[in-house]
Structure formats: structure tokens, C-alpha cells
Amino acid sequence: xxxxxxxxxxxxxxxxxxxxxxxxxxxxxxxxxxxxxxxxxxxxxxxxxxxxxxxxxxxxxxxxxxxxxxxxxxxxxxxxxxxxxxxxxxxxxxxxxxxxxxxxxxxxxxxxxxxxxxxxxxxxxxxxxxxxxxxxxxxxxxxxxxxxxxxxxxxxxxxxxxxxxxxxxxxxxxxxxxxxxxxxxxxxxxxxxxxxxxxxxxxxxxxxxxxxxxxxxxxxxxxxxxxxxxxxxxxxxxxxxxxxxxx
Ligand SMILES: N[C@@H](CCC(=O)N[C@@H](CS)C(=O)NCC(=O)O)C(=O)O
Numbered sequence: 092x093x094x095x096x097x098x099x100x101x102x103x104x105x106x107x108x109x110x111x112x113x114x115x116x117x118x119x120x121x122x123x124x125x126x127x128x129x130x131x132x133x134x135x136x137x138x139x140x141x142x143x144x145x146x147x148x149x150x151x152x153x154x155x156x157x158x159x160x161x162x163x164x165x166x167x168x169x170x171x172x173x174x175x176x177x178x179x180x181x182x183x184x185x186x187x188x189x190x191x192x193x194x195x196x197x198x199x200x201x202x203x204x205x206x207x208x209x210x211x212x213x214x215x216x217x218x219x220x221x222x223x224x225x226x227x228x229x230x231x232x233x234x235x236x237x238x239x240x241x242x243x244x245x246x247x248x249x250x251x252x253x254x255x256x257x258x259x260x261x262x263x264x265x266x267x268x269x270x271x272x273x274x275x276x277x278x279x280x281x282x283x284x285x286x287x288x289x290x291x292x293x294x295x296x297x298x299x300x301x302x303x304x305x306x307x308x309x310x311x312x313x314x315x316x317x318x319x320x321x322x323x324x325x326x327x328x329x330x331x332x333x334x335x336x337x338x
Contacts, residue, residue: 113180116141118194119163120172124148125230125237125301126191127173128336132293133195135332137202148172151246192222195290207293209285217283218291225294229271232263233301240305268317271295275319282323288330296327300337 118134118141120127134141146152149159149170159170166187167174175194176187188194199207209215239256243249274282283291303309313320327333 114139115178117144117176118142119144119146119166119174119176121145121147122336123241123304124172125234125297125304128300129191129293129297130173130175130194130198131336132297132330132332133198133207133290135335136205136207136288136293137198138204139198139202146172147246151242154247192226192290192294195293199290207288207290209283209287209289214283214285218285218289221283221291222294225291225298229267229295229298230301232259232267233298235259235263236307237301237305264312268313268320271323272317272320275323288327292327296324296333299324300328300333 116134116139118127118130122128122131146163149164152159163174164170166176167189171189173191173194174187174189176185178185188197195207208218236256236259239251243251280286281288281292282295283289299309302312309324310321313324
């Protein structure tokens, strides 16, 4: 691999990026899903042309008496979204994969534009840590609100468990928001203290954006007592990739 490519691709030095026109990328899912949003932002950052194949996860298709396309289950065996599918001219065998973080890492490795992981191993480990924290802890709180207030009444025709939502607001969410505020108070540019926007920022921001997709005002939910987190989220919401993914 040439020096030029090494400097572009920060983590996997054995992968050679493929020209965009050689690859057809399809993302299966809906923009309402936080996990699909992660991949959409990554695709927009990487400027890799792609098609969004609008679909609900299999459990919601079933709940709303809609047919589950067989092709979707081939790409996503458990019927989850996002699912990613790629056909490249160099290798006509179709490639497909699920799990938002796995897809984002794959895109980051194979599209050279805008690296979303730092070169430094320690910084990169911190990016992975915040990605895990985002999916396991931030999303544990925000997804409950999303599921209870949006998915249950609109798709499953079930009642929202308001006491669960209250508990998340009173107990779970403040702990998460306070931790993020303390982290950002350290004068860092980005959440994982990297020079550039990274997969960690995509993950953390995406799960917080979920709150606004349920009708909440994100600024008010974060609150004035968390000025660093407010500033961070406003900066992220101005990014063209994020605006496009939300649009
Ligand atoms: N860990 C997965 C989570 C994906 C996920 O749970 N997606 C939801 C939609 S937001 C889904 O497909 N739910 C259907 C199900 O759990 O069967 C990822 O990061 O991609």
C-alpha cells in the first residue's frame, strides 16, 4: 500500500479503497431509526453514493400486517435495520452486513474520503469506548423513550408505559447527560478528544437526536445547566451530513 493510502485509511492498513463508481451501496431501513441514522450520517460524511431502501424492521412489518420481503431477510436474517448491501464491479458477489457500528467501520475502511477514526491507537480506542457507551448506555435511555412514545402507539397500537418514561427522564437520562457534560467541559473539540469528527460523535449525537424525533425539544431536554453539551449538539446539528441524514 502506498504512503498516500496509509495516511487516508487510519485503521486497517490492508484495505485498498475502491472508486465510488465501482460500487453500488444500498442501505435498508428508515430514517426514523437511530441505528439507521448512524449509518446515514457516516455515508454522508464519506460522500459515498448510496440508495436508501425504505423499510421497517420485520417485527413492525408483521405488526402492521405488511409483507416481509424475502430479499430483506436474506440481507438481515433477524429482520433488523439497518442492513447494508453492496455490489462492486471488482467483485460481483453481493456483500451484505448488519449492525450499525460494523457497517460504519466497514464504510470507514473502504471509502477513503473523510477518515472517521483517528490514526493514534489510544485515541482510536477512546473512539471505540464512546461508540460502545453510546450504544449501550446513551441508547438504553433514549431508545426506551423512542420505543415507548413513538413505536408503541404508532406501530404496535400499544399504550405507552408512562411510568417507565418518567423513570428514564428522572433517573437514567440525567446521569447520561451529566456524564457527557463533564466529558465535554474538558475543552475538547469532539467527544473522544480527537482532532476531527469521528464515529464516536456520530454514535453519541445520533442517540441524543432520537429525543428530538419523539417530539422533545433537544435544547430544553439537555438544559442550560449543561452548556457544553448544548454547544456540542448545536455544532453537530449544523453539519451537512447530519442535516441530510435528518432531512
Ligand atoms: N445493535 C443493532 C440494533 C438495531 C436495532 O435494534 N434496530 C431496530 C430498529 S431502530 C430494529 O431493527 N428492531 C427490530 C427488532 O429488534 O427485531 C445495530 O446497532 O444495528
